[in-house]
Amino acid sequence: MANEKLEDLLAYRGSSPKPDDFDAYWARALDELNRQPLTYELVPASFQTPLAACYHLYFTGVGGARVHGKCVKPLRNNGQGPGLALFHGYHGGSGDWFDKVAYAAHGITVLALDCRGQGGLSEDMLTAKGTTLKGHIIRGIDEENPDKLYYRNVFLDLVQTVRILKAMDGVDPDKIGVHGCSQGGALTMACAALEPSVKLAVPVYPFLTDYKKAWEMGATTSAYEEIAYYFRFMDPLHNRQEEVFRKLGYIDIQHLADRIRAKVVFVTGLADPICPPLTQFASYNKIRAEKELVAYPEHGHEYLPYLSDRVLQEMLKL
Template identity: 55%
Template sequence: MPLIDMPLEQLYEYRGRNPRPSDFDEYWDRAIAEMRAVDPQVELVPGSFQTPQAECFDLYFTGVRGARIHAKYIRPKFITEPHPAVLLFHGYTGHAGDWADKLAYASLGFSVLAMDCRGQGGSSEDTGGVKGTTHHGHIIRGLDDHPDNLLFRHIFLDTAQLAGIALELPEVDPERVYAAGASQGGALTIACAALEPRIRKLAPVYPFLCDYKRTWEMDLAKDAYQELKTYFRHFDPRHEREDEIFTKLGYIDLQFLADRIRGEVLMSVGLMDTICPPSTQFAAYNRMTAPKRLLVYPDFGHEWLPDAVDQTIQFFLD
């Protein structure tokens, strides 16, 4: 098998390269307190798409810094008792996707909440000085400001706030709330379960936003991580602030949130992934202390992974 990263036995031992800020735990405790102080002002609006088997809603809530966040909410009809719910998170710069691709879960008796990340391809606001989308550059947003203003801090908090809303829905069984997503969606799945530990099961697929310095050192700051190279080229061309920059990125590095997870984990990784290098993903996986299992795809990269969705659904049904 060709390799783009470490041998598999080394990956299972790898603990990450990016520096961890000394006040990391205080940082996220302060962030959670800010989130909990927000009145979410939840609003449900019947969606333009409806089916005989499920009700579809546009769900809106207010996140930190006043942004109105949008999620698609689908709940099965004809189920009167509290039932499970799954939170779905999308890839970088994307959006919550079509209503139709959530119907498999609804047909199995799940409510589904699929969030639009603020400022990306969907309907959630980015209140960073403009109305409308900003689409790209979210990893580096806030690097030259106070760490509390990092944009991904706010997006991570949005996932936890949505989970809290789901847990309070009268139709949802709070003992069966799960999360799933791939790439950025995999990262947000980890963030959600770390910041809202009542998430009982999570299924991240090749998660993004892990171990930035390792990505840089592998010369893979391209594609989804291109903005790291752009930032250095424009704002620190001689890398005089390199340690400072990677330390600040450590606040939004999922490997350091991973040990807060309390739910059961099913994670998938492709060993030929040149978008989110396998070692960066293992850095997060190896720090998880909750029950966990890894599906390894030796010949696959950042792409469709055969059977991964089926495995996820079965994991949530078991």
Template identity: 65%
Template structure:
């Protein structure tokens, strides 16, 4: 894509957006709130049926009291030992997806828990009340609220860790063999989940969103997943008097600032022609990972279907 860096430059790029001085304390406080959450959940048999797997709607109460929905699929034939687990996260404004992709993993012995993000295309509740604009995107939801705990993605990020902890608590799942997987927004949440729940053994983020917001804005991308940043400045700060303040606040929910916490192994997937989540924003996070990591580059591909990736993902998670 135009205005992007060369591949060698990408591999050394450390990001443009700031890391707030209180970032670590912010997330320590958030995780303390999460630790107080119950891991209780409700299972409701799903309308979808499979001879290979049992399918359920799973509900839990997230931080702030929101009712969070997941799809849960587990093998019908359970072994004597606890098996592998996989948490899945979906793209922006979508939902947890079809049952069939989870059944394919269940057929290989996985128990799969796929989370719906609050207030997007699935069944999870968004009960967040914030001051300021609540339209044209979730990145800016809560950005003008006096309390930074009211940023929309703070609670969604915590939901990812709670989802992983619930899966790890299940009697059929070995907590030491749980992976995380997602694309775009789901790729970002995969990074976050592995950062906030260090027991995640393997993570596969695919062209992740929610990274290096200032760089996305500098690229002047008004038709990408980051278009709401342009919208916000256009209507609420056209003279950019609050630019530094805004990007500092967004740094609290920037995945590049969480990536260094990951402890499990990572297979990071990116397309160098991505105009939706620009490669430099992705590399800002990838380059901060200190855990064992591997980069899989699709040179002629963007934010789209990537051939052979599903096969590579299964092979990776089968190694758990």
């Protein structure tokens, strides 16, 4: 994939439509979450280290799903330290304990969420019409009620994760960061938008943004493949194309980006063949909070040198 010029990326404002009732949709969703008890269970993990206490954390999310995350607390903590919520890539899970212990060794409490029905232990209780074969973007798209979209509940889990983290002993609720790559990058932005108490967001090449543009650009063989799959098998004449992209607008992070109040360190690879940079900049360009762009011209959807170092440094500044 040839790199687009940075000046063109920085001028792009997105093309996927925003539903007219977008704000009311998320106000209603957050109202449902606000009625959810902020209770959780900590179960000691078999993995432990001299520097941190490691737990499996469970809470009940909207719709009654049992949601899981990995919680790592510093053992050497003088007073209240920062808290970091971590969000994983598409289809994956919360990962190993090792990277979380590295944060805890610096006095940072970590809570890494497993997205519902993906590669971790969280349940997906959603019952919705339509195909269940290809992926989560299109899950619920055939329902008349957009409250049935899969990512609505996941986005609410993000907020609940941060609220739990803020309430933990040893965590300063005014020093909360969020971070993730790909799907995790999108969830980082959605979390910071829907939970304004977040102080730092480090999204990395975010997914779930500007769906129509991703489809138009031919991003049909990887992250966004399920959109092309949906049209090919469920709507081959594209009779519902306008409706589909309008509904996807409810879970498009570019439409949430202007709500973010946290400092944003936005990281991207300008040669990304998986999540086209143009779609990512649809979200970046709508952030109105303090923001910094960290661009890797020759890198794509892959390991980015020095990224983990930068995240730790930013967290220690909180």
